[in-house]
Amino acid sequence: MEKFQIIAKTLFGLEEVLVEELKLIGATDIEPLNRAVSYYGDEEVLYKSNLHLRTALTILKPILEFKAKNETELYMKAKEFKWEELFNVDQTLSIDGFASGDLFTHSKYIALKVKDAIADRFREQFEIRPNVDVLNPDIKFNVHIATDKVTISIDTTGEQLGKRGYRQENVFAPLAEPLAAGIILLSGWDKESEFFDGMCGSGTFAIEAALIATNTPPGLNRNFAFEKLNTFNEELWQKILTEAKENVVPTSATIRASDVYKKAVHIARSNAERANMDKWIEFDIADFLHSRPKTSKATVILNPPYGERIQMRDLLGMYQEIGNNLKKNFAGCEAWIISSNIEALKLIGLKPSKKVALFNGKLECKLHKFELFRGTHKERVMRRRI
Numbered sequence: 001m002e003k004f005q006i007i008a009k010t011l012f013g014l015e016e017v018l019v020e021e022l023k024l025i026g027a028t029d030i031e032p033l034n035r036a037v038s039y040y041g042d043e044e045v046l047y048k049s050n051l052h053l054r055t056a057l058t059i060l061k062p063i064l065e066f067k068a069k070n071e072t073e074l075y076m077k078a079k080e081f082k083w084e085e086l087f088n089v090d091q092t093l094s095i096d097g098f099a100s101g102d103l104f105t106h107s108k109y110i111a112l113k114v115k116d117a118i119a120d121r122f123r124e125q126f127e128i129r130p131n132v133d134v135l136n137p138d139i140k141f142n143v144h145i146a147t148d149k150v151t152i153s154i155d156t157t158g159e160q161l162g163k164r165g166y167r168q169e170n171v172f173a174p175l176a177e178p179l180a181a182g183i184i185l186l187s188g189w190d191k192e193s194e195f196f197d198g199m200c201g202s203g204t205f206a207i208e209a210a211l212i213a214t215n216t217p218p219g220l221n222r223n224f225a226f227e228k229l230n231t232f233n234e235e236l237w238q239k240i241l242t243e244a245k246e247n248v249v250p251t252s253a254t255i256r257a258s259d260v261y262k263k264a265v266h267i268a269r270s271n272a273e274r275a276n277m278d279k280w281i282e283f284d285i286a287d288f289l290h291s292r293p294k295t296s297k298a299t300v301i302l303n304p305p306y307g308e309r310i311q312m313r314d315l316l317g318m319y320q321e322i323g324n325n326l327k328k329n330f331a332g333c334e335a336w337i338i339s340s341n342i343e344a345l346k347l348i349g350l351k352p353s354k355k356v357a358l359f360n361g362k363l364e365c366k367l368h369k370f371e372l373f374r375g376t377h378k379e380r381v382m383r384r385r386i
């Protein structure tokens, strides 16, 4: 099958995780960009990207590249493309525009010009033009202009991949699903040992962990925009879907989700039921400050309140208590904590062995990794000498 360039958009800080995911689905010439990864693949890789990638948001397929110095050139060159081979006149479309450089300054206007080019081409051929539907289009295009370099891509995804569909109820400040999945993949959790989110909120980490452990593709129960294109290969898609379903496995890992707030645990459980992952997760109403791991090799992932969207009386004291409990009860385990509150993170009182910069929505965050050893540093050095 013919190979072409594909661009997967992602979140800041997850580019390298996405590169690793792409290697597993047969992508080649992989190149991390800013909040995106460029790679090459055939139609199979394109479909698999939408189905399997946990840290991608949108999969774009560039279809047209040319140079234009003004709107007339943009319109003329866009009109030359055989849009009628891609989709039918009775399908609705929407176009997003992004411009940088000083030749084109209005993103909305460039989108409008390309829309006019497509509509006029259809009208000249069929005496009828496709309608625009900004909210729920069948086909979505993306026009990107960097100075005079125009790239027009098809959005092959449709509704963003991050919207997995299981999270219909949220507690305060939930993490985006691709961010939660990205943090789990960054942690290197082995999918077999204990996984513990002691501040689970709406359950995103535990649900994503169960999806990963069972090899369940995040996009198994949804539709994608590529299915509406004239170039859609139904037979290939059914083969990929069947293969993916056959590769789903049960997990023996202990995956735990608890929260001090009873309603959060109820919501997390309902979300897990919707994702069909509830049978792999142990839910509990518990204060993390007094929780313990069930085994000595747990991966703990916490997204405590930051004090931004959730106001708490003694936020700093709570971070101190998280650190105290980790030191006291989690020897042998690894803890990963994400927060935008850097002052509070310092109060954990443990030296992070790794720091990763991420964004939770617009909030700049740090993800800190803590390796929890038994005893003090001095005692460990002494033990090693004996």
Ligand SMILES: C[S@@+](CC[C@H](N)C(=O)[O-])C[C@H]1O[C@@H](n2cnc3c(N)ncnc32)[C@H](O)[C@@H]1O
Binding pocket: 171, 172, 173, 174, 175, 176, 198, 199, 200, 201, 202, 203, 204, 205, 258, 259, 260, 261, 264, 286, 287, 288, 289, 303, 304, 305, 306
């Ligand atoms: C930022 S939210 C977590 C959001 C979650 N990651 C999600 O995606 O929905 C923080 C959670 O910590 C919980 N929490 C606060 N203090 C806690 C404690 N001492 N023990 C357990 N949970 C706690 C809150 O109830 C809240 O659900």
